[in-house]
Amino acid sequence: MTVWDRPEPPAPPAPLDRERIVAAAVALADEGGLEAVSLRKVAARLDVGPMRLYGYISTKEELFDLMVDEVHAEILPEVLPGERAGGWREALRDRAHRTRRAVHRHEWLADLLGGRPALGPNALAVTESTLAALDGLADVDTVLRAVETVSAYVTGAIRREVAHLRAERATGLSDRDWQRASGPYVVRMLATGRFPALARAVHDGTEVDAETTFATGLEWVLDAVAARLAQGTTNTPGN
Structure with a gap:
């Protein structure tokens, strides 16, 4: 029971x-x-x-x-799936961002995400709303894999972000302080020529904040889900 x-x-x-x-x-x-x-x-x-x-x-x-x-009561959508202008994509985007904001309010939640499905009434309502947004767009297995894929990204991205915040608190170093402290070592290692791809990333890459990183990755995952939904059927490895 x-x-x-x-x-x-x-x-x-x-x-x-x-x-x-x-x-x-x-x-x-x-x-x-x-x-x-x-x-x-x-x-x-x-x-x-x-x-x-x-x-x-x-x-x-x-x-x-x-x-x-x-x-999970804080993650529940304010708009029902059938009333949402952006359709399934906006529903999954909204759930992802609401989950991230909930974790920022309750950091401990990151440690409990990704295990067995949550079965409380609020969690079930969140799952129902998510599945309802995709209902009828493809077969059930495709819909389930789509939701699982987005959830896996959201959980991983949030946990990485929380781990970063905890590292800052544990060391007492901001990102800028950490970069300043580790900079000389990184410069020496890149100067060896052994890490050309990493050197290009360090010298030419654009640094963005955590929210932009999360939002960008989410859109890429949603693009992949949209492509799969357009095919209409699940294509699992080995089939």
Whole structure:
């Protein structure tokens, strides 16, 4: 039985429910990451005994599931797929950017993306909206592979961006400081002539911010999805 199937216990003398528990857990994670979340710490934040929480949540993993679903409410589209002017492409673009913005508000979410599908009501509503935007454009398998491909890009790009932010905090060095510190070494290595492609990238490439990088890569992935949808059928390796 999932945590969503299990009813909450009768109301105790001091008010407590899953909504309050999850809100406290999200606040702790926003402040200190997932390592700051435990049933004991959540109980302390709510000023109740830890055993009180076990009537509502059995494990920390269930608590994480509830936290992920809580944040998925922020990813839900504001416009229904059938009412969106840009069609399926705008629907997937919107989900991608809303997911990225949610991670910037709740950095810990990046650590929980990409595993097993989230099954909470908000997460299911996000998935339903995404699939509905593509419904009827191709066979079901093609639609599923399209959604999986975009999701894989979004998860990977977001995790890379968060890892970059964490590295900045861990070292105390901004990008400019890091480049200044590592610059002499990189110059020496490129001067050896062993890395001509990398040298061209360093000398001739244009540096852009994280949001532009994310948006550009997303459009390229959507271009590939559009090309596959135009063919109308799945072409998996080995077939």
